[in-house]
Amino acid sequence: MPGFLVHVGAQVLCSHAGQATPTAPNPRVTVSAQPTVLMTTPYAVAGCTLPPPPGANGPCVTAQWVSGSTRVFSNGQPLLVQSSQGICTPTGTPLVIAATQTRVSAL
Template sequence: MPGTLLHLGANVLCSHGGQAMPSAPNLRVLVSGQPVATMAAPYLVAGCAFAPPAGNGPCVTAQWVVAATRVFASGQPVVLLDSQAICTPTGTPLLPVMSQMRVTGS
């Protein structure tokens, strides 16, 4: 399924409202002047509001499990607006909200 590529400036949230950013974006490939995100680098989550009394939380990192199948940057699949990720330790998804709108991939 085609979608726009996520980049360093894309708005990505955890399910509890925390802001997520790529830990190591690909500096060689730029869209809208910013490095693209690849499936290889985990995302770091800050400001997650999930605080259970006893259990697993809040979201700290997230790893992409579904990304582009036809578009790669430095040999790694790029992350698309419709890609799927799982947060650690909660197991909830990341929610890509907004990205650049010029470059699409599948």
């Protein structure tokens, strides 16, 4: 699916409003003067409000992306686009890309 490329400054949240940040940016491709993010890059989640057991199975700690760009690659890896899907661990809930740059899109 096409979408705007996700960069390090993009606002990415877990389903419970925790802030997700990439653990390793991709400096080879930049947009809006910020590095992009590869699909293979894990995200760290901080501030998840989902309670721990026995109340629930939270909080979200890390996340991994399961989809990315299909035609645009960097270092042989797909880049993240706004329509990418990610899953949090250990909760299994999705990540939400709330805001990103709007100048460069990819398929």
